[in-house]
Amino acid sequence: MNLLHADFEAALTEVYPRLRRFAYGLTSQAADADDLVQRACERAMRKSDRFEPGTRFDSWMFRLTRNLWIDTVRASSRRASREIDAEAGKSVGYDPRPATEAAIDLSTALEAMGHLPEEQREVVALILIDGMGYRETAELLDLPIGTVSSRLVRGRKALMELLGEKDDD
Template identity: 40%
Template sequence: MRLSPKPDLIEHLPRLRRYARALTGDVVRADDLVQDTLERALARLDLWQPGSDLRAWLFTLMHNLFVNQLRTRRPQDTALDEALDIPVSGGQMEALAARDMHAALVRLPDEQREVILLVGLEQFSYAEAAQVLGVPVGTIMSRLARARERMRHMLAGAPAVQLKVVK
């Protein structure tokens, strides 16, 4: 009996940490989410299909853990901390733009933030993002369009677009 080689989870740590930080808005919670993700990945490594995209599988695990944590969190814990620890020095304008971008990003609904992070930051294809989030590709495309539009309005200082419910 020949054992298949274990995948290298360590090479995915920087991207997992970046995505977790963007999801949670907090370094400590992000590190906890990454640790929980890696623990689950190691415990369920036999469920990963060798030859399939390990990165997408890890991001799917992280997304599911994050959603589960949101569901079980007490109401007072759900507010994202918008305080940034981006130093303003040397490149003040870039730091201010990054701060504004982060502040707008954390104000997006979770569904839109996840899509914009996966497609925009992590360079997932629409199909890969759909697989990670467990939704159709069309849903990814519409969430991304709404997220981009909302970000444009927030960064321009305009109020977010409020959609009316038509019956």
């Protein structure tokens, strides 16, 4: 079933700012983020018949954007995988968003995010910037929740170091 044009436009208008922030978190460049979001919107328009009624439009758009980013990165180079096992990731404890948001300026953090490895950058963008939960992020990225947790912890620690903040774990 296709989304009606007006429904599609309204849904896209609503999710666009969040999608743009997510793309910026992935690319760390405003122009690259704009290009990525534009390509995601074009793909969504072409494939609107694949949207499952009753599912979340924003999750579908985030997944399209992420998949396009992965395609872009793969085309330019292969990345090294730096993960701890899922069991170790499950032992991660608290939600660092309030402390992180209170301690740093968002524009400085976004700039510093450009120095993170891609897999940490996308988890940090979804959880710390967009406010998604761990489970929702794990489902969106098709990862075990322990992997999401470990990437978030490593990304947060790296951001804190880049920003010159003391990490009080």
